[in-house]
Amino acid sequence: MSKIHVTATVNGDPVEFLADPRETLLDALRNHLDLTGTKEGCGTGDCGACSVTVDGTLVCSCLMLAAEANGKRVETIEGMAKEELHPLQRKFIEHAALQCGFCTPGILVAAKALLERNPDPTDTEIRYWLAGNLCRCTGYDKIVRAVQDAAAEMRQDHRGAA
């Protein structure tokens, strides 16, 4: 079976790899690029553990072929922290918003996408935005609080910078 040459930008780095046409972006990230922070929880778009952004849009990387990523800009959990942790990452630790931590990368990527669109979401908006990110450990309570706290801090920083 002939493979497809894929060139993309992942977390700002140029990457290229050969993908089986059936391989998903999730498979490619994990198995070709060793970016195992993106998780597979279901493979059917129902759990959100594989959340990444592609050209700025939040998607499930299990629902996209690796070949479709050709020429695209992909951001994963591994690209979230720069020199310092992203406020969401820090607040998740401080609020104990993770227990097993397996859903955490997907939830952080999804929450970051939310705050970029809506810097001041209500609890309900957070819950509906994250409805596709299953967490079995926390009951979501501390996750919602951590997102709110990070959003508040980011708004503060934004005002401080303006």
Added chain:
Amino acid sequence: MRYHTPTTFQDAAAIAAASTGTLRFLAGGTDVLVQMRAGMVQPDDLIDLKHIPGVDRIEKTPEGGWRIGVAVPGIVLGAHKELVRDWPGVVEGMNLVGSTQVQGRATLAGNLCNGSPAADSVPGLFAAGAVVTVTGPKGSRDIPVEQVPVGPGRTSLAKGEVISAITLPPRAKNGGDAYLRFIPRTEMDIAVVGCAVNLRLDGDRVAEARVALGAVAPTVILSEACAQAIIGTTLDDAALAALAKAAKGAAKPISDKRGTKEFRIEVAGVLARRAARIAYDRAKGMKA
């Protein structure tokens, strides 16, 4: 599996017509990839339509309607203010499909072609009177959206044919539409029952109406009886009761893991009433 990236619908149709094995078109991929992953489908040819210019665009037609490209994902539909103003019911149906992540990929055309009677965006398209452009080896034709699905997972499209656009008619003055579905959770479920209502008012009276029901028959259905129950009325309690009765009468569901037959019939009536009320309020220019 061969992965194709044609740049015209004519090329896509030609590849499809020439395919001798299992064929799938790829737009958002949120159904096809799930089926591939589950081993339900092993395509020999997968035709990605996203390299065709214009498939990601929403354009106003000369008549004042909207022509929606086959690769426009839900999140883009939802962010299009003018489209949402004209066809809130159609957009809210599409936006109920899956998660935020799925909205980043899933498309109206894909939801329609998947052929599920429970597809959330399809009742809205039926009620709106959407027109589907189908391109095949012999060229393109326009058909009413109701003619596309013919059974669970099946469409009327012939081999080599592909949907190349979906067009919504111009929004009539004093018109409004709405879609409601019933699911056990708040998100992430397949509709157990869905109902879309599109209507136009003349003063306080319903002048025209189209009512579509989802997940209560082998395909989404358009119910003339439901429309007749409210046309000419002010959508008073008697009209709503008649509508609910008509919706229950139109529903011919099965019992399955998502709901019983009796439940679906009952809730079809409830949703028809509630959706009609929202559509009416929208037509009146009230917030809903």
Added chain:
Amino acid sequence: MARDDVKTGYKLIGTRPNRPDGLDKVTGRARYGADFSLPGMLWAAVVRSPHAHARIVKIDASKALALEGVKAVVTRADLPTGLTGEDLNLQDNTLAGDRALYDGHAVAAVAATSQLLAQDAARLIEVEYEVLPHVTDVDAAIAPDAPVIRPGVADYSVPEGMHGNVARYMEFGHGDVEAGFAAADVVREHTYRTEATHQGYIEPHAAVGQLGEDGRGEMWVCTQGHWYIRRMSAAVLGIEAANLRVTPSEIGGGFGGKTTIFMEPLTLALSKKAGGRPVKLVMSRSEVLRATGPTASASMDVKIGMKKDGTITAGQVYFRMQGGAFPGMSPIGEALPCAFACYDIPALKHEGIEIITNRPKAAAYRAPGSPMAAFAVESMIDELCRELNLDPIEVRLKNGAKNGSKSSYGPVYDVIGLQETLQAARAHPNYSIPLGPNQGRGVASGFWFNHGGETSVSLAIGEDGTATVSVGTPDIGGSRASIGLMVAEHLGIPYENVRVNVVETGALGVNEPTHGSRATFASGKAAIEAANQAIREMCRRAAAEWGIEPEAVEWRDGAAHPAGPNAGKHPPMTIGEIGAKMGSTGGPISGHHEVTAGGYGASFGTHVVDVEVDPETGRTTVLRYLVVQDAGTAIHPAYVEGQYQGGAAQGIGWALNEEYIYGPDGRLQNPVFLDYRIPVASDLPMIDTVIIEVPNPGHPYGVRGVGETGITPPLPAIASAIAGATGVRIRSLPCSPPKVLAAIKAAKG
């Protein structure tokens, strides 16, 4: 007593520092089961039975083996014979023998050079089946016409004349129940049912295994207990457990479901056949749901007598539970003792049977058996409270177990906190918020035994005055943080100076899994004992330097201090000073402790939930939720709250929407998260918590396990709240909208 009222005098215990593994887990660096890879690694896939019950006539792997890149196929014929008891059950479940016993039962496995290739190869393995009659429902399985699935499965406990699918029988009780019922003003009797649910951890099972010709191997695996994985895998493959080294990955949730093996030994069997190349096997979600640990489904008869003043005079239960196609897997032995564990009732009778069905081999799920038992008994008590117009908390305070009560299952309770949870629930604002139309409030209490178990811990003092603790209980929900806090408190050093590592099977003696709410309790208790040993040694080193007797040295605030009349005056010698020169004062300083930990202390909680039910659709919305539970001492309160909230969320899912749905063909109809409906973020409100602290006398810092009780009360509490909102009682979970709507319509007539 709320946490604020307790004067503990602790410096660190009760604070909320960042967990040590937090950074790795928010950056994607933490390595879970599927994140390991090794040079030369192959990928595996499993062929599974599409039939609920079938004789395996023939397996033909020739087409698969002919594919380029396919390296090995294993079937049952490759595994040793002669196993007995639970080892045989484990082997039977790893790969079917002559019969596939449930939809999803593994039949063969294949290893190839890529995951896609392995999956392609699996599809090419041809299995010929002869389909046999099946049964999946717990009550249908003991109907006279039900096929006997495993002839001869009954153990010694099963009385003559019971159906051939009954594997176990239990009974116990005390007092005269007939006299008790006669003394009651109201006696009610009903049958309650719960459907099987899955633990629903988001991380599918995954393992990388390597086994050489010499019978020595290694495995990297996501598990709650790697010594269990080692013992069970070795037994299934007929190799020496000592020759297998198992390293746990980070674990993406378990809730009891990762305390046993499912496909793990297949990685080793395939590796050996593939010349010792490592083999990785990762389950898909549908494999997880079809073939790994769901819990039991249950059908339960309950009879309770109550006086008009709320006094419970007698109780009687008969539970029927199925745990799949293997004996010993239903939690009947836990469900019965849990049934009335919250109460002190003069006359009780418990009976129960375990039933075999064509369903997957059940595994433990958070407080195994207790949620079902609570659904039956707590629902019935709520029904009686509503009938007699009594406050459900007052009735529980009146009949509830107290310190020194003889438990319903025999032992006498030591110091317990049930009454405190009831008082706190009654005093909480949620209990007096007025309810609107179509709204209802439900109350229920819950119990879990807790557990100690085999535990082995090491602690080493560093040259820099830090302490490194090695534990064998994988950290699922913050146990590194809680154990670190206790050790830091005990040594008198900063929390940041303690590092807690979860280590592999070669590094410690046997540890039971992180199960039974034991990790913080038992590994913590052993770590404190290990710290004591290190402290004694550090005091000896200081004493030697000061030229005094070790008994004249005491340890406090992270330093040795001279103490007593003859100790003389010496400046304190800190752990850092002692560590820095330990190489020249006698060598490394460490502590070690092994124990089968006792004194774990029972756990009780009380929940209050408000719901609103849409009378036209039967859909239930949870408006507010309160968990009150006794933690003994909350070491890291944020993670205690997390356990309460997570348990409640799982219980809410069980009560409202989660269920295993089998078709008439015996196939699981909802093996995907789309239709196995666990709660999503928008389904739930904030979950309020009150941590009660009634210190457990069996632990140096008063710890009780907190992980499990929280899943127990939601089942009855939600059903009771729905009864309050609608006037109809749902006695069969889940309270799904079609069921609730049908009940509402039936009640209207």
